[in-house]
Amino acid sequence: MGLRPPHYSHLLENKTQVDWFEIISENYMMEGGRPLAVLDKLREKYPIVMHGVSLSIGSTDKIDFDYLKKLRRLAERIQPAWITDHLCWTGFGGHNAHDLLPLPYTEEAVANTVERIEKVQDFLGRSIGLENVSSYIEYRHATMPEWEFLTEVANRADCGILLDVNNIYVSSVNHRFDPSTYIQNVPADRVWQYHLAGHSDYGDYLLDTHDHPIIDPVWKLYHETIRTIGLRSTLIEWDDHIPEFSVLEAEAEQARGYAKTAA
Amino acid sequence: MQKQPLKKVHEIFWKLITAPEGVEEGLRQFPEIQIEDWFKGDEKLSPTRRLNIYANMYFWRIHDAIKEDYPEVFEKIGEKNWNNLMTDYLLRHPSDTPYLQYVGKYLPIFLKESPLSQKWPELYDLALLEWEKAMLFEAKEASTISIEDLQKIDIAKWPHLRFEFVPAFKLIETSKKDCIRIWRKDHAVFHKIISKEESVALNEALAKKPFSDICEKIGDAEKAARFLADWVEGGLIQKMLL
Ligand SMILES: [Fe+2]
Numbered sequence: 001m002g003l004r005p006p007h008y009s010h011l012l013e014n015k016t017q018v019d020w021f022e023i024i025s026e027n028y029m030m031e032g033g034r035p036l037a038v039l040d041k042l043r044e045k046y047p048i049v050m051h052g053v054s055l056s057i058g059s060t061d062k063i064d065f066d067y068l069k070k071l072r073r074l075a076e077r078i079q080p081a082w083i084t085d086h087l088c089w090t091g092f093g094g095h096n097a098h099d100l101l102p103l104p105y106t107e108e109a110v111a112n113t114v115e116r117i118e119k120v121q122d123f124l125g126r127s128i129g130l131e132n133v134s135s136y137i138e139y140r141h142a143t144m145p146e147w148e149f150l151t152e153v154a155n156r157a158d159c160g161i162l163l164d165v166n167n168i169y170v171s172s173v174n175h176r177f178d179p180s181t182y183i184q185n186v187p188a189d190r191v192w193q194y195h196l197a198g199h200s201d202y203g204d205y206l207l208d209t210h211d212h213p214i215i216d217p218v219w220k221l222y223h224e225t226i227r228t229i230g231l232r233s234t235l236i237e238w239d240d241h242i243p244e245f246s247v248l249e250a251e252a253e254q255a256r257g258y259a260k261t262a263a
Numbered sequence: 264m265q266k267q268p269l270k271k272v273h274e275i276f277w278k279l280i281t282a283p284e285g286v287e288e289g290l291r292q293f294p295e296i297q298i299e300d301w302f303k304g305d306e307k308l309s310p311t312r313r314l315n316i317y318a319n320m321y322f323w324r325i326h327d328a329i330k331e332d333y334p335e336v337f338e339k340i341g342e343k344n345w346n347n348l349m350t351d352y353l354l355r356h357p358s359d360t361p362y363l364q365y366v367g368k369y370l371p372i373f374l375k376e377s378p379l380s381q382k383w384p385e386l387y388d389l390a391l392l393e394w395e396k397a398m399l400f401e402a403k404e405a406s407t408i409s410i411e412d413l414q415k416i417d418i419a420k421w422p423h424l425r426f427e428f429v430p431a432f433k434l435i436e437t438s439k440k441d442c443i444r445i446w447r448k449d450h451a452v453f454h455k456i457i458s459k460e461e462s463v464a465l466n467e468a469l470a471k472k473p474f475s476d477i478c479e480k481i482g483d484a485e486k487a488a489r490f491l492a493d494w495v496e497g498g499l500i501q502k503m504l505l
Contacts, residue, residue, distance in 0.1 A: 026361060026362050026363070029362065030401035031402060031403035031430065032401060032402055032403040032430070032431070033400050033401035033447075033450065034400070034450040035401075036401075037404070054361035054362070056361075059273070060269055060270040060273050067361045089273060090361075091277070092276070092277035096357075096360060096361060097277070097317075097358070098321075098325060098328070098363045099317065099324060101317065104267070106269070108268070108269050109269055112269055136308075136313050136317065137310065137313035137314060137317070139267070139272065139302060140299070140300055140303055141267045176305075204308050205307075205308060205313075
């Protein structure tokens with residue numbers, strides 16, 4: 001489950017069914033304060049996974065080593081099971097969009113991303129995992145489909161994959177591809193983790209908003225994913241209109257149910 | 264077809280989604296490009312509309328994040344002014360940090376020069392206080408000394424006492440030259456407008472001057488001792504140095 005501030009008090013005071021927590025790394029890369037104190041406490045009871053949003057691994061800017069130092073310091077502090085971010089870029093010319101922007105699926109982008117992943121992995125002294133993002137636009141000059149791009153990058157950089165099943169679904173609707181093809185073409189042995197989430201339907205397109213329950217087609221796709229790729233740690237993302245903890249636990253229970261039928 | 268190097272792709276994408284009047288207006292910066300040569304669209308959604316999804320997310324995500332740090336400024340100027348302020352602010356200060364929570368750091372200074380400050384002269388002070396308080400929430404932890412620790416010090420040594428303050432403490436000066444001290448205790452952040460005398464005493468103490476200098480500077484040893492007790496009780500002091 002994702003660790004979010006509205007649930008801090010509940011989690012400190014109550015026992016839960018949660019197996020592990022995922023944090024947004026950037027929300028804990030400061031010197032002190034309550035979030036870090038809560039994280040230290042919860043780390044005593046639960047495994048933690050670090051999930052970042054600002055690595056900008058597909059960028060053409062310089063690698064931000066100051067950011068990486070802080071990321072490494074946080075990793076040393078909480079000893080995460082693994083560290084992930086997104087297969088995307090987030091800014092240009094030293095400026096940050098604070099959004100997960102899509103890469104062109106070209107050989108040039110593969111090579112650029114692979115080179116940066118290798119540098120980041122060297123610096124952190126460990127492999128990282130990268131997540132497929134939801135996208136709303138494709139590039140005219142792309143030379144391969146998204147799953148091929150993801151596979152190429154992961155194989156050449158020797159990194160892990162965080163497969164977001166909702167993102168595959170959202171992009172498949174926005175760009176009209178078959179999500180099953182995507183799942184069948186991902187290298188299963190590289191997949192470390194799954195994400196599930198809700199999205200918003202704007203009629204002409206789907207937007208990845210993390211503020212709704214997971215819809216049935218995404219559950220179905222998840223079922224297909226675990227039958228094709230196998231069981232992996234699965235996280236349900238909520239970032240807006242965050243419901244009570246019990247609602248999240250019920251969704252997690254539903255994911256466990258699918259896992260049992262697929263096993 | 265023309266070649267689309269990755270760096271150019273990023274530059275065009277970035278400039279289009281950050282254009283203040285939207286993607287269509289942003290395209291005027293690139294008379295040499297045909298958008299359809301770079302981005303795909305279909306009968307449901309043109310490339311421009313697709314890019315506008317990103318443009319909207321860019322603006323609103325940062326807009327909402329800064330609003331969270333400045334609730335009182337937002338309240339004071341209202342939604343319409345705030346939206347315009349954010350458009351102008353992002354033009355001047357596009358985010359230069361990987362951390363969304365720091366994008367609003369230049370807002371106090373930006374407000375100082377904004378026409379909004381003519382209508383609301385207090386905006387700079389309000390914003391400065393909100394920003395500094397937000398920053399103290401995440402300052403480094405430190406242990407603090409207690410009144411008992413202070414009382415244990417032999418009275419003869421008091422004149423030589425110097426003090427080290429916790430990181431979660433800050434003294435700021437408003438545009439009206441008022442001094443405000445801000446501090447964090449048990450993860451809550453407090454602030455207090457303090458007297459001229461206390462600010463003089465605090466500045467001495469922060470400069471690691473001994474207690475005798477602090478007394479001399481404000482010309483009242485008893486008052487200096489009361490300030491000190493107050494700072495200790497507030498959890499402002501982590502160490503006494505002899
Ligand atoms: Fe995700």
